[in-house]
Amino acid sequence: MRLFTGRVLANEPVGDGLFMLSMAAPDVAAEAEPGQFIHLRCAPPNSDDPLLRRPISVFRARDDVLWLYYDSVGRGTRYLSRLSTGDPVDCLGPLGRGFRPVRGARNVLMVGGGIGLAPLSMFADELLDDDVSVTIVAGFRTAARALDPRWLDPRVEYRVATDDGSLGHSGLVTDLVADLLDWSDHVCGCGPARMLESLVRVAGATSKPIHVSLEERMACAMGVCLSCAVRARDGVRRVCRDGPVFDARTLRDVQWRSA
DSSP states (O other): OEEEEEEEEEEEEEETTEEEEEEEOHHHHHHOOTTOEEEEOOSOTTOOSSOSOEEEEEEEEETTEEEEEEEOOSHHHHHHHTOOTTOEEEEEEEESBOOOOOTTOOEEEEEEEGGGHHHHHHHHHHHHTTTOEEEEEEEESSGGGOOOGGGSOTTSEEEEEETTSSSSEESOGGGGTHHHHTTOSEEEEESOHHHHHHHHHHHTTSSSOEEEEOOOOOSSSSSSSOTTEEEETTEEEETTTTOBEEEGGGGTTSOOOOO
16 A cells, blocks of 8 residues: 555546546556555645545556546546546555455356446456456446446456346346356455345355445545444444455444445
């Protein structure tokens, strides 16, 4: 983990309000692991407004470049969406504990909701290079917000669900999980709390390992302020330091919150 300045290479719209930011960050790109995040300062130079950094999951890290997939939903991310090629980005990271391969797992099912696809994509890249089969099922509100498959490794099997039925399966992304459980021997998820709660309920009926990345608001991202703390079976856990990726079976007692 380090403070560093990235340089914007591209900041492309990839859906309704969604962007893919790529930036040059040679040392950090080499260190980043699937499931980790970067804490970005989202204020103009010489300004502290907004004061708090924004945690953005790493979508891909390759050839000295970091890709960050984000949703422009507030002042901080709207500032990011206006960045142009060559602009500096004040960053802290990579942070957090990410996804790890499960020994012997050859078929991995990944379930993502919206920008929750980011850490799953990076984990898929790693697994595919080790000849592991990966299926990603992704849920979006509408086709206009769905991530184009060109952003994913072509070796991934990619299935989409939309709330309004405008693309792929009409309904919840977790509707697609049951038919893939027998095939999979490791289940991973990242997305809204209600989606993860449903995923854990469905997949938890099996003995398969399940790992989820939690999305929580963060202030310090250093484990001090406890703004991202959640209750787990073994006590209070800090998403920024103990996670964001957890064994889902340790989170059965989490008070799931719909963000």
